[in-house]
Amino acid sequence: MSEARKLVRRWFEEVWNKRRREAIAEMLSADSVIHEGDDSARGPEGFYPFFDRMQAIFSDIRVTIHDDFTDGETVCARWSCTMRHTGSGLGVAPTNKQLHTTGISIVRTANGRFVEGWQNWDMLGLLQQIKGETAAPTYIAAKAERTAQSGHS
Numbered sequence: 001m002s003e004a005r006k007l008v009r010r011w012f013e014e015v016w017n018k019r020r021r022e023a024i025a026e027m028l029s030a031d032s033v034i035h036e037g038d039d040s041a042r043g044p045e046g047f048y049p050f051f052d053r054m055q056a057i058f059s060d061i062r063v064t065i066h067d068d069f070t071d072g073e074t075v076c077a078r079w080s081c082t083m084r085h086t087g088s089g090l091g092v093a094p095t096n097k098q099l100h101t102t103g104i105s106i107v108r109t110a111n112g113r114f115v116e117g118w119q120n121w122d123m124l125g126l127l128q129q130i131k132g133e134t135a136a137p138t139y140i141a142a143k144a145e146r147t148a149q150s151g152h153s
Contacts, residue, residue: 062083065078085099099129
């Protein structure tokens with residue numbers, strides 16, 4: 001496994017699953033840029049507010065990488081995440097609901113650190129779960145499939 005892939009796996013484990021805020025500075029270069037939609041965070045100092053908001057809104061965050069592949073020092077990872085909605089901050093009071101979302105992250109590494117990243121995750125599906133809104137048919141089918149695979153009704 002390439003060093004870049006190991007770094008991506010370590011990031012999700014240390015930063016998100018273990019909630020180690022200090023791991024952000026260990027793996028994110030000072031001049032890195034993380035792109036999410038129209039917004040960009042620069043370096044660890046720019047990423048901390050996002051991390052802190054996520055930790056304040058969600059507990060029991062667990063990220064699982066399903067696929068990852070590399071092209072040199074660039075890694076693409078397809079992941080899913082479960083979390084519990086236990087804090088305010090999205091304009092919705094905490095629901096204590098267990099949530100599931102998916103995403104893809106692409107990162108470029110150099111010298112054992114992230115130097116640039118692009119993140120895209122299903123925030124709409126997450127908000128629909130929180131608000132109890134009817135999900136699109138593709139979401140309903142995916143949830144039925146997950147339930148069948150886990151053996152739960």
